[in-house]
Structures are given as structure tokens and as C-alpha cells.
Amino acid sequence: MADYTIRVYKNRDYNAVRMLFAEGMLEHIPATCAHVLKLPRAQFVLFISFITLLLISRSYLLSLVSLAIVFTLGRRLLTSEFHQYVESCQRDDLLDIEESYMASNNSCFWVAESNGRVVGMVGVVPRSSEVMLLRRLSVAKDKRHQGIANALCHKVIDFARQRSFKALTLETSMVQVASHKLYEKLGFQKTDVRVFPSLFGRFANFSVLTYEYKLRH
Incomplete structure (x- = not known):
């Protein structure tokens, strides 16, 4: 028997929802970093940096240390990109969840609660007169694989x-592989893939996927 309940969002959930969203997004940093390191252009930049440092310093050790510093700076830039995205979302619809999701009859926000703790969330708003947009689906890391995301999507x-x-449509990033599997299992079809519109997105070829679910009545 499920040890959670799904209910409509209440004002007291505000801080928990914002924190859950931030934690869910920031945990994708390692996977994104691994993706970037596999890119030929990133490997070329690191190789050229190493050779340049070696020619200047004539020291393998110093060159390797300097390369490690370059890698660390790159990871910090990547982390900063994720934090900026989280902050932009928290200044957007997550700044006033009541107004963004609860003020209209055609929008809503739900949370999954377990033992008094918010462990999942999802929202929906109209994208057009015929299409709804699923947003902000997230489940706490220690509560995954218990059917919570599935239940939120069905809601x-x-x-x-x-x-x-x-x-019903939604957008998700290329590194959220578990989400792709969930959506496809539910019957969503991938309809579009586009590069994230930022300098990092273009360099890393970091793509955003669009999925759509045709509703039967």
C-alpha cells in the first residue's frame, strides 16, 4: 500500500515545493558534466589547453594541475548555469504558485505528501485552447521508484x-533519462528536440525534448 497521498497545493507547501524543485534540477549537474566531457569539441579544448600549458611551463605536473583547474572552473560555470535556471524559475511561476496555478479553473498544482513531508509535485496550465502543459514534475530522491511520479502524471x-x-504536452532535458522512460511508458510521444537557447546550450549541444500525450475522451 502506498505510503503517500496526492493533494492540491496549499500555501504552507511553498518553501518545500521550491526546495524540491531546486534539488531535483541541481542533481542533474554530474550527468550534464559527463555529457560535456564526451563532446569532441570539449575534449579538443582540454587537449589544446594541456599542450599550450605544457609548451609554456615545460612541466607535465604543472600542466596537469593547471588542466585540473580549468576543469574545475568549467564545472563551476556549468553549476552556475543550473543555478541561474533554478533562480529564473523561482522568479517566474514558482514565485507565486497560487497565482500561477490555482487562480484558474484550467490550471492546478498538486503535491505528494508522505508522513507530513512534501515528496513530490506537479503543475499544469493551459498552453492553448486545446493543449495543456505539464510543468515542474519532481519527486524527492529517496522516494523514487514508488509510483509517485506515475500517479502525479495520471492526476x-x-x-x-x-x-x-x-x-497534454511537456518539456524535459536530455539528461533526465528516467523521466523520458516514464513519459514514454505512459504513452507520451516525442515531438520535438531543440538546443537550449544559451551559450552553454549551444556549446554543449544541450537539448530540450518536447513530449505530447493525445487525450482520448
């Missing part, structure tokens, strides 16, 4: 179907 699907919308 959104039922909500959109009850309001006679024709489709």
Missing part, C-alpha cells in the same frame, strides 16, 4: 481530460 492527465482538452 494531470485526468485533470486535462475532464476539461475536454485534446492534448
